[in-house]
Amino acid sequence: MHPETRHLVLTWAVLMGLTTALGFAGDVLHASRLGVAFLAVIGVVTLVKARLVLARYLRLELAPGFLSGFTGSLAVTVAVIVLSFAVIHQPLVAKPFAGAPIERPTAKP
Amino acid sequence: MTDLSSSPPAPRPRGDTLPGNPMMWLLIAAELLVFGAALLGYAGARALDPAGFAAAQDGLDRLAGTINTAVLLTSGLFAALATEARRRGERGWTRILLTVAALIGSIFLVVKAHEYAAEIAAGNGLDTSTFHTLYFLITGFHAVHVVFGIVILGIVMIFDDLEHVETGTAFWHMVDLVWVVVFPTLYLLR
Numbered sequence: 001m002h003p004e005t006r007h008l009v010l011t012w013a014v015l016m017g018l019t020t021a022l023g024f025a026g027d028v029l030h031a032s033r034l035g036v037a038f039l040a041v042i043g044v045v046t047l048v049k050a051r052l053v054l055a056r057y058l059r060l061e062l063a064p065g066f067l068s069g070f071t072g073s074l075a076v077t078v079a080v081i082v083l084s085f086a087v088i089h090q091p092l093v094a095k096p097f098a099g100a101p102i103e104r105p106t107a108k109p
Numbered sequence: 110m111t112d113l114s115s116s117p118p119a120p121r122p123r124g125d126t127l128p129g130n131p132m133m134w135l136l137i138a139a140e141l142l143v144f145g146a147a148l149l150g151y152a153g154a155r156a157l158d159p160a161g162f163a164a165a166q167d168g169l170d171r172l173a174g175t176i177n178t179a180v181l182l183t184s185g186l187f188a189a190l191a192t193e194a195r196r197r198g199e200r201g202w203t204r205i206l207l208t209v210a211a212l213i214g215s216i217f218l219v220v221k222a223h224e225y226a227a228e229i230a231a232g233n234g235l236d237t238s239t240f241h242t243l244y245f246l247i248t249g250f251h252a253v254h255v256v257f258g259i260v261i262l263g264i265v266m267i268f269d270d271l272e273h274v275e276t277g278t279a280f281w282h283m284v285d286l287v288w289v290v291v292f293p294t295l296y297l298l299r
Contacts, residue, residue, distance in 0.1 A: 002193070002197070003189060004193045006187050006192060008186060008189050008190055008193065009186070012182065012185075012186040013188075015182045016182065016183075017180060019175065019178050019182065019189045019268065021177050022175070022178075022293060022297065023171075023172075023175045023284060024169065025176075025297075026296070026297030026298075027172035028172050028174075028175050028296075029120065029172065031167040031170070033163070033299060034297075034298070034299055039298060042297050043293075045293075046289060046290060046293045050289050050290060051144045051279055052285065053182075053185065053282060053285055053286045055234045056189070057185050057188070057189045057282045057285065058128070058194075058196075058279060058282045058286075059128050060127075060284075062128075062244070063126060063128075066127060066134075068259070070138075070141070073141070073145070074141070074145075074290065077149065078290060080149060080152065080182060081148060081149065081152045081294055081298065082152075082298065084152040084153070084155070084156050084297070085152070085155070086217060088155075088156045088159050089159075102198065
């Protein structure tokens, strides 16, 4: 295998691992609300993935100035988005499942 | 598979030079600005109605979004391998790898079509809520880019100069990069 090919396959493997980690951090199988720490993890993992795509797939590792510029602008965008979610947090409101008996207030004697 | 009639080009030196056509990089920068503005707009709209956005977002198929992320990143790997093959002068391999990249990329569209079908079957459309308007606009705009990207990969399979291949795959990686940010913003953050 060519060194460049190995380099790219390794990058892909790391990206797959980070995508799986993002799935766990984002709790993709449940309609849960995420804590602020999980929001931060999602933001950081997203930025690491974006930087890997820029550096390895787009080969900006050979143009460090452009790599820093693109990464910096993405970092600002992702940081603002994650901060907005962290500041205005929506707590989970449990929904009754279909068919559940409706509890009515009982009249006091 | 190696084309012996043309010697492979010298490796690109380290420095602030971009691969492919500089105009493509202007387009990439412009696209990132457009999608960045759209996602910031989404965050702003969500700040005005966090409960409504949370309820609507719970209807999305987050697993399908995760699968599509893996699909695009895998397609991106084959596009990057195609560029490396072209740098080595292996034109036959370049075409095969570009074909694989385009085929895997089309899986993204199939999964996305399933997601849209499920949303529409659930009664959700462009005007159902602010969340759904932004969801369909941002992911639809991105899906259009995926279609263009597949067409561009097809074009550079035919016109396979190194610069053309670098330019075409740079566009494809931009599509990939945009999804890397769109997916967590629309599907995961809540």
